[in-house]
Amino acid sequence: MSAAQLVGDWQALVVLFVAGVIPNQIWRMLGLWFGGGIDEGSELLVWVRAVATAILAGVIAQIVVEPPGALASVPDGLRYGAVGAGLVVFLLTRRSIFAGVVAGEAFMLAGQWWLG
């Protein structure tokens, strides 16, 4: 892999800055400047947290429903099954992230192997 490939095009880095870095740092720096007077339990922040959680949930769904790259080679049912199996194990193990991830991965790999 060449140095040029490792860096990629500079426009993508500008996009990263505009759509990624600024939208995050703005909130951190606001927190640093105006930290004192905000009530963490305020109703507005409860709503914001709920929307932020749901957006993240949507992205999780997007990766599984419309998968990128190599994940697209796994059949739909197997991807959904892997998430379902992981979720069941996660709940059964009193919310162990590690156990849930391992179970989901094992389900998908076993399914791929079984399907040939």
Add this chain to the structure above:
Amino acid sequence: MALPPLDSPQWQSSWRAFTWGLRSITQTILTLVLFATYLGIGALAHDSHFSLVWALCSTLFVWAGPAQIILITTLGSGATVIQSAIAVTVSAIRLFPMVVSVLPLMRTPTTKRRELFFAAHLTAVTLWVECHRFLPQVPRERRIAFVNGLGFGLVSVCLTANTIGYFLAANLTRTLGAAILLLTPLSFLFSTARNCREVADVVALALGVLLYPLAAKMNSGLDILVSGLAAGTIAYGVHWWRDVRA
């Protein structure tokens, strides 16, 4: 490894405190979760046609896993810069209350705002959780150094994981490449589920997953925002309704 007692001479230098913070990354399962997550992010960046430097810069300067996968997934699937920026901005709002609640743990009457700059930058869900766990065991005047060390260690782990994930995605068989990509949704789903404190959080997470395929059918280009706003607002409604009845 246990941290030295509060009155130990170990805490007399800031450098020592930084090192104790750095070493504390070995004391938490969350380091392993972060490693797996950033392995997945590296692979996701590769398969969405971003460069390795791009992926590393996103980890270094964005330093928020959810924002990074939202950015990679939306840009990779053809959203405009504005659409991605809006989705990332909304996902990042949660950093505001985190910073607001974590910085007072490190502040002393003489602390200047610029001394807290790196601590504010490093604040994301993992650091936030760990600060509440570790900082009571650290003398107040050494907490900033400790947090800088802890954050430096976590960022280093994630940059390493990104690089490994990126090259694994480039070189592994399709099945193993798929397995690495699957790490991202699994680790985020379960770590978010683990952080759910009330019913509204669970509703936001579950509805957010279920509404996305519906919103995607509308093909507006704003799918993630539409499903997120709808599911989040319904979840807030549940919270409000339970409050009113209580």
